[in-house]
Amino acid sequence: MRAMRIATLCLTVMGFMLTGCGSGSDASSGASPSGGGEGSVSLYGIPVTARELPPSKYGLKPLTDARFNALEPQERYRVAVKLYATLFYGTDYDRLTEAVESGRFVSRTRELFERPVDPSELSDLEERVGYYARGGYGDAQMAGTMLARLYHLAPGRAYINRWAAYVLTQSILFSPAYELDTVYTVDAIDVYGDLVRDFDAGFSMQWTTFTHMMTDENWRRFRSPEDNGREMLEIYTMDFDDSHVPLAAKALQNWKLDRRSDTLVVGLDENREPITGLFPGKSVVNGTDFYSALVLQPTFVPAVTRRLVDIYFPEFGEAKKEDIVRRIASSAPRTYTGLLKQIVFSEAYLLESSKTRSFEESFLPIAKSIHWLPKKNSFYYVARNLDRMHQATMRYKLGRKTQVPLDSQSFAWFHKTIRERLMLNYETNASLESGDDGWPLYDLVGEIPSELISPDELDDRHRRQESWYVNERRRSDYIAGRLFLPIAGRLPNSEEKRAIADLIDDEKYDADTFDNLRWIDLYGDRKPENDRKERGYFAQMVLNYISRLEEIYRFEAVNGKGE
Numbered sequence: 001m002r003a004m005r006i007a008t009l010c011l012t013v014m015g016f017m018l019t020g021c022g023s024g025s026d027a028s029s030g031a032s033p034s035g036g037g038e039g040s041v042s043l044y045g046i047p048v049t050a051r052e053l054p055p056s057k058y059g060l061k062p063l064t065d066a067r068f069n070a071l072e073p074q075e076r077y078r079v080a081v082k083l084y085a086t087l088f089y090g091t092d093y094d095r096l097t098e099a100v101e102s103g104r105f106v107s108r109t110r111e112l113f114e115r116p117v118d119p120s121e122l123s124d125l126e127e128r129v130g131y132y133a134r135g136g137y138g139d140a141q142m143a144g145t146m147l148a149r150l151y152h153l154a155p156g157r158a159y160i161n162r163w164a165a166y167v168l169t170q171s172i173l174f175s176p177a178y179e180l181d182t183v184y185t186v187d188a189i190d191v192y193g194d195l196v197r198d199f200d201a202g203f204s205m206q207w208t209t210f211t212h213m214m215t216d217e218n219w220r221r222f223r224s225p226e227d228n229g230r231e232m233l234e235i236y237t238m239d240f241d242d243s244h245v246p247l248a249a250k251a252l253q254n255w256k257l258d259r260r261s262d263t264l265v266v267g268l269d270e271n272r273e274p275i276t277g278l279f280p281g282k283s284v285v286n287g288t289d290f291y292s293a294l295v296l297q298p299t300f301v302p303a304v305t306r307r308l309v310d311i312y313f314p315e316f317g318e319a320k321k322e323d324i325v326r327r328i329a330s331s332a333p334r335t336y337t338g339l340l341k342q343i344v345f346s347e348a349y350l351l352e353s354s355k356t357r358s359f360e361e362s363f364l365p366i367a368k369s370i371h372w373l374p375k376k377n378s379f380y381y382v383a384r385n386l387d388r389m390h391q392a393t394m395r396y397k398l399g400r401k402t403q404v405p406l407d408s409q410s411f412a413w414f415h416k417t418i419r420e421r422l423m424l425n426y427e428t429n430a431s432l433e434s435g436d437d438g439w440p441l442y443d444l445v446g447e448i449p450s451e452l453i454s455p456d457e458l459d460d461r462h463r464r465q466e467s468w469y470v471n472e473r474r475r476s477d478y479i480a481g482r483l484f485l486p487i488a489g490r491l492p493n494s495e496e497k498r499a500i501a502d503l504i505d506d507e508k509y510d511a512d513t514f515d516n517l518r519w520i521d522l523y524g525d526r527k528p529e530n531d532r533k534e535r536g537y538f539a540q541m542v543l544n545y546i547s548r549l550e551e552i553y554r555f556e557a558v559n560g561k562g563e
Contacts, residue, residue, distance in 0.1 A: 043207075044292040050204035052338035055110075059331030060324060060346040065106050067347065074490055075558050076100050079350050081365070081489035082555045083109060085357065086312075086344045088150050088163055090365030093482040110345070115156035125153050136380025139178060142185045143386065143393035144379030146192065151364055151374070161199035164337045165192050166360075172235055172399035173307055174212065175221070179395045182220045182262045188394040191217050195336075205304065205336045206295040209236060213291045216257075219264040221397060225252035232294060238303040247278040251290040302329045305339060310402040312343050313353045324348055351558045356404040359391045362418055362552055369486040370439040370543070373427055378437040382421060389413035411553075419547040426540055441536035442529070445479050452478055453523060462526060469507070475522040476501040479535060483542050488551040496545075503541060 041048045055062045068076060080100050084090055091099075099105050132148040135141065146166060153159045168174045169192050176188040191212070198208045212218055213232055222228040229248025233239040254267040266287070274283040279297060284290050294300065305328050309321050316324070333339040343349055363382065367374075386392050390405040391414075405411075427438035452475050457468040480492045480500050492500065502508045504520045520538050525531050546552065 044210070044288065045296055046206045046210055046292055047204045047334075048207045049202050050207075050334035051202070052335050053331060053333060053342070055345070057331055058342045058346070059327040059329065060342050060348055062342070062345050063106050063347045063350050065104050068106050069103060071558065076105070077485060078489040078556070079558060080105055081486065083344065083350055085361045085365040085555070086349075087113065087160075088166075088360050088364040089155060090368035090486060092369055092371070093486050096486045106345070112155045113157070113160050115154075117154075117156040117158040121154070122158060125149065128152055131376060132374070132379050135376035135378070136384070139185050139188075139392075139395070140384040140387070141380050142188060143383035144381075146393065147360070147364070147383060148374065148379045150360075151367060151379075158200070160337055160341070162196055164199060164340050165195035166393075167311075167340065168195060168336060169394045170358075170400045171307055171311065173209075173304060175396055175399040176217060176394045177221045177397040179392075180221065180397060182223060182257065183217075184220075184262075187217045187220060191215075192394070199335070199337050202335070204334055205339065206300065208336060209300075209304075210291055210295045213294075214288070216262075216264045219255070219257045220262055223257040225249040225255055228252060228255070229290070232291070235307075236294060236303055237297050237299040238306065239299070244278055247275050248290060251275055251278075251284050252287045255287045301333065302326075304336075305329055305333070308340065308343060312349055312355065314355050314403050316353065354555060354557045356406060356554050357552070358400075358404055359386060359389060359414060359417070361555075362414075363422060366418070366487050366552065367422055370422075370444060370483075372422060372425075372439050373437055375435050375437040377435070378421075382417060385413050385417045385421075389417070414553070415547070418552065419544070423543040423547040424540055426536060442532045443536075444539050445482070445535040446532060448475055448478060448523065448535070458524060462524070464524065468524065469505075472504070472522055473501045476504065476538070479522070479538060480542050483539060483546060487543075487546055488549050490551065500542060500545065504538060 063079075068079065071079065077096070077100060080096065081090075083106075084096075099108055102108060129145050129149050129152070133141070133145050136144060149162060150159075150166060153162065169176060169188070174191055174195065176191045177183050178185060178188050194212065194215075195208065198211075219228060222231045226245055226249040229252050230245045233241075233244055233248060250271050254270040256265055256267070257263070258265045270286045272285065274285055276283045278284060278290075279293050282293050284293050302325050306321070306325050309324050309328075313321055313324060328339070328342055331342070333342060366372075383393060387395065389410045390407075391400060391410075404414075422439075425438035426441040426444070427436045428441050429436055452471055454467045454471055457465055457471060459465060477492075477497050480497060484490060484492045504522070520534050520541075521531070522535050522538060523531055525534070
C-alpha cells in the first residue's frame, strides 16, 4: 500500500493546500507550484500535480506536420508506422493512408491520443480484460491481461497513461522485479496500477517517484537501508559515489523489509541527527527527508531522462545521447507521460534513431493492423513466450536491457511468436465460444475494387480468358500492398511483387523446380464466399513472407543514425 496515497487523498477531499508537511530541515514551509503549473499543490517541497508541457516548450525539437509532409512519400509511411508502433498502435491500410495523406498526420496523431475517454469506455474495457484474466495462470497470466488492455483500448488519454505505465515498468526506473523471491505477481499489478492512477490524476514525475520509493513494492526489490539507499541514488540521480551509501543508510536506518512477511516496516528508532554531505547545500534527517530531497535534486530530471534516452536511442553515441538529455532537461519536463511524448514525437527519434523493436512494438501494431481476434488464452501464451525471448514483462530487478536481446534463442522465440501466433494464424470462427484465435480468414482482404475485375475475364462456361491472368497479377499486387504498407511501412518492390504473384500463377508451375500454390484463385469462383476464402489463404502467404522482413523487427533512421 502506498503510505503517501493517504496524504494525496486528503488534498482531494479537503480541497485546499496543505503546508509544512516535511519533517527535515529542508522541508517545504508552504505550498508552491514548483514548476507544476497554476494551482499546483506542494507537499514536502514536491509539486504534487503538474501539467504536461505543450510541444512549443519542448527542448527536443518535435516533428511537425510541415517537416513530415516534406519527406519523400515512402519515408512518410516509414515514419508513420514507426510512431504508431512505438505507441504499440497500428491500423489497417485505409486508415493509415488517410491519416498520412491528410497533411496533418503528426498533429492528428497527437489529437488522437489526447482524446478524452468516457468512464463507461474504461468500465467496458475492464470487463473485457476480465475475460482474459480467466486464461492461464501466474506471471504470464498477469502480463497477458496488461497486453490485452493495451490491445483493446482505443487511442486516447487513458491509453497513453497505460502505455507509459507499461513502458516505465519494463525499465530500471519502476520494474517490479518479480524474479526475486521477495516479490510477488500482485506487486507487479500494484506498481503498474499505481502509475496508471498517478498519470490519470495528473501527478508530477517527482511526486510519482517519491511515493513509489516509499512502498512495500520498492522495498521488496531493494531490501536493506544500504541497498535501497544506493539504488535510489544511482537509478534516479546517477549518483555512483560509494561514500554516499552510508549516509543514505543512516537516514533509512529505521526502514526495513520484514523477512517473515516481506512487508516494509518503518520503526520509531529513526535517525535524529542532521546528515550533510549527501545532497549539496541540504541536510536530511530521516527516510522521508532522503526521498523527498532526492527527487528535488537538479540531477533527477537528467537522470530519469537518460534512462529513457538509452531505450529509444540505443545506437547513438555517448555524446549524442548526452546532447539529447541536455536539450530535454532544459525544458524542465513535469510528468512522465510528457517526458515520453517529448522523446517519441521528436525529430531526433522519428528521423534519426535506429533500434530493434521491442516485442510489443512489433506484435501489438501488427495485430491491430490485421484485426487479430484473440481468445481467452491468447495473451497468456504470448506473455509466456516473452520470458523465452528474455523480454519478460516487469520481471527483472534492473528492468529489461536497453538493447533488445538478439542472441539466437531470444530472437528465435521473437520471430516464432510473431510468425506462428500472429502472421500465419487465421481463424474462421469469431465467436468467443471458439478457442481459435487469429485474423479473420474471410474478411482480412474481403472485397477487391471493381477496377481489378474485367467483364471479359471468364467466358460463359466460366473458363479463364487472357485478361484473367493479367488481372490476377494486378489483384496480387493490390493485396500485397495492403498488407505490406501498414505492417512494414513500405510497399513491396517490383521483385517482391513478381515473386508473390508467381506463387499463384499456373503458368509458372513446375513440380520439379518450383512447387507453387497454383490452386489459389483471387477471383473467379462461382461462389463469392470461396473467393474471399482464397484471398485469405493468399494473405497468409504474403504475411508469411512479411514475417521474415527486417522492417518488422527494426526501426531504421530516415536521416542517418546519430554518432
